Amino acid sequence: MIVRKQTNGIMVGNVKIGDFAPVSIQSMITTDPVHIDKAIAEINRLADAGCEIVRVAVPNMDSAKALKTVKAGIHIPLIADIHFDYRLALEAIDNDVDALRINPGNIGGEDRVLAVIEKAKPKQIPIRIGVNAGSLPQHILSAYGGHPTADGMVETAIEHIRILEKLDYRQMKISIKATEVPLMVEAYQKLSAKVPYPLHLGVTEAGTITQGTIKSAMGIGALLLQGIGDTMRVSLTGDPIHEIEVAQGILSSLGLRNFGATMISCPTCGRCQVNLFDMAEIVEARLKTIKVPIKVAVMGCVVNGPGEAREADFGIAGGKGLGIIFRKGEVLKQVPEAELVDALFREIDDYLETLDKE
Structure with a gap:
């Protein structure tokens, strides 16, 4: 029997994450939300297949402004994926997103993070801090021999977590992904022992449907067996509908969720x-x-x-x-x-x- 670790509970739209809620399935569309009709159609197709939370890339201000219309055409929570420009996060919040995925270290100084938090607070919009082994800050890489390590990834995540905690904001979940399964598993294990926040699991850049399925089943499955993980995405190079099928298969195989026959x-x-x-x-x-x-x-x-x-x-x-x-x-x-x-x-x-x- 799998004994899950208790984590803080947060709400992403109407989906509870953490605090023993069922492990939720997330995916990401391939469409820029500026193409509103296409984005809505792709999201609804994923939702029909069993996607419970969807993330969209927001590369510019036009994309951020389109989120309100996209949100109105779907029925699952919408996460805006923001990099580099904190103003896109502010605009996304104004356009009804349910959560943000940001890297506090790449959107500018703490004043810009504070601006995002101050706008997110009244709506209790959660923030996912996303750390990837391939994009660790230089000072972390230098401290750990010039290459990604689990300890370096955890230190990076905690640095970002402390920024939000310092601003008295704890509506967050964390991901700490790597493309190498052993590194990914070790990083999540170490982070899980240090923080109370819900964890979003995934093997980043996992590969094509065949290779990505194997790596995701190994990495995500290994952590779920230990009770680690509150939400997940199987990242595959291909039609994201396969991400939902594989995620359901992983959860079903472990007895954590039931999706039918x-x-x-x-x-x-x-x-x-x-x-x-x-x-x-x-x-x-x-x-x-x-x-x-x-x-x-x-x-x-x-x-x-x-x-x-x-x-x-x-x-x-x-x-x-x-x-x-x-x-x-x-x-x-x-x-x-x-x-x-x-x-x-x-x-x-x-x-x-x-x-x-x-």
């Missing part, structure tokens, strides 16, 4: 006498429409299928020309191989109908 399947072996690959893909695709938390098994043979998948709510196991339908390890019936998938879903549909009647 899940499938388990065996890796096949010499005993398999059915087209297991196609069968598994068909079942997985059909399960995507089911939001009830059931577990379905697709097994390659009847020798071990029901036993190995005893905890599955429903399952199928192939044979030579025939297969079985089973539930919780108990065989329900035997059917021709060509009818296995349809027969499985008839059993599932019957079960779902009984739930609707309760």
